Amino acid sequence: MRTLAAWTTTAAVALLGGAAHAQTPSQNTDLQTAITAYAAYHSDVSELRANTPSNANALETALDRVGRHNRDALTRGWIAYGAQTAAQSPAFVQGVRDAAAYYGRDAVIWAVTVDPSYARGLRGGQEATRMLLESAQADSQRIISVADRYQELAYSIQRQRWANAVAPGQNARVQRIRSLGREGAPAEALPSSVAPRLTVATLSVQPANDPTAYGGRRFWDSVRGGDQVVEVASTPAVATRANVTRAEALDRMAAVAALQALDAIDTNQSAVTRLISDPRSRDCIEMAQLQLYQCMSAARFRYENAFCLGQHGLRDIGTCIGAVGQPDAQAMTPIPAAARGGGRD
Template identity: 35%
Template sequence: MTLGKFHAALTAGVFLAVSATAQDAGDTTAPETGAEAASAEGAAAPTISAFSITPAPDPLSSAAAVYATYQSDVSDIEQHKFENVEGIQEALTDLGSQNAEQLSRGWIAYSALVASQSPEFRAAVRDVEGYYGRDFLVRGLQTDSRYARKINGGTTAVGAALNAGAADAQRLQSTAEYVKEQAYSLQAFGWAKGKLGDSGALATRLRADSMIGRTARPNMTTALDAPDIGSVLSTAGRSGAPSVWNSVSGSADRLQVVNVSNITSSNSPLSVSVGSEQVADKIATLAVYRVLGSEDATGVAPVQSAMTEGQTSGCMNMAQLNLQQCIAATHQHFEVPFCLGEHALAEIGSCIAKVSN
């Protein structure tokens, strides 16, 4: 036998031996009974459990909650003096981590919520929908940016939203003055004159945080989804009405509904300033979507698109950059409130105020 044939025979013998051993080992396993097979089959079957579908949050309310969170942070600063370094740093983190695009979208969404409370405008939107159909109305919104403002009551509705914005801008200016005053009074305290540390690194952190943005407070989201939020929004910016942000306490069952009898309606709606027409158009468009049922009427994409606007977001982005540069140039703790008042409050307020006159 040649070496090649011997090697082939040896290999075949080993293969047969291994196969026989494996077969013998397999034979030691008892065959499954019918019951065992059924049990194994049942164990392999997937378990199907009941589930519920949570409805998607309203995009307008969700966006507005970011702006409401900013205003809630302003309320915290407005109601409490700085008493230590931690308080100053907390305020800086809250206001300095706002994302300009998200804050701008939040303000426009909030303005649309206010505009959608106009009875005349709501009735006109429903009339157009009833006569021409919802598809016709939505198509008009998507093909003509000024379509919503042409609907009866559109100018008045937008004017009410601008009044609310002007009231917010005034509130921010007043709070800014209060905060900047503390930059002077705090110099009497030793802790406030302490070294800030690496201000450049602090400014860099603020920049990084602002790229992500500040998450909306859950209580603000809850408040804006409350069934009776409309009664609060309908008084925004009106003479004799308290600030909306004093009325929104943060939970659906604790909204402070305003006594309408104490409010005068003598203040006429503000007009849109030159160059800000596109902002007013978007507010009106979003208000129509709100009346129709927001995303239920058109899908989320058109609503999200209408909230995107360059003028206000660009202005707020510049305010954030100025805040970061101001912080980078500070050396002592008492200087931080000045940066907050000047850029995180007053400058943001001016971005809102310039839309109307």
């Protein structure tokens, strides 16, 4: 278990900086509101998967679906979703509560809000990290599988008259998609039936055992319902480890999960708002959206818009999410025969 004593000076400085930041009015101080934005994106991914554009109007609808998500809201929603996923780890929750019993509840709350990396260093942090990586990998694969479909579609519809025609008013179309991204998804973007499934108490579900539970590999498929299931999301996860260049997102998820384990979300709302606003993830999603606008600006034919949708509106976003993990080379390396007992003594 990590100690609190080593941080006395540096943490105090960081806390002052965090407090100053927390005084800035927030657009989203409610964890559930943040998660709704991420759920709305996955709802649109489900719709994009279920419906194949067969005419110009249908393609316009698909472009609006992928473009109407605000980068900040999408970032906060993903981090918040990960936080509630980590709060389903029995080992991690117990580790947080053990630390609170040893150091004091207020001390642990202070620690995770000052240095988010503290939470994953607690006992049970490895289990929480594994759950977060598996969840991110599944969500990434789900989005990228739909991206594959739209990029293949872009090639297959080139022979159709409506798709290989010059897209009229392309500049206005790009500006429309930009405006949708600034405004964010409207309230009706998420079906009302989904909302009850987005609220989960600490240790109330078991995503490791039930892939359709909150945080599980097939949660978003189960939310969609019916026969629309992305098979790639149900395949065994590839062994991964945290990507050090993006591990801050995992730290932030775990820090908020620690606050949830201590029933400290409501009393530390400004800290929660700050923690779920991960700058690296936000920058990655912003770049994906900028690439979408640039791709569409260069597009001439309608089928090219379908390609831009798949590559930047979906694939790049999925890559941003999956980039928190990377293949674990050590886990993938075969065990030498000698180590298995098959070699000479």
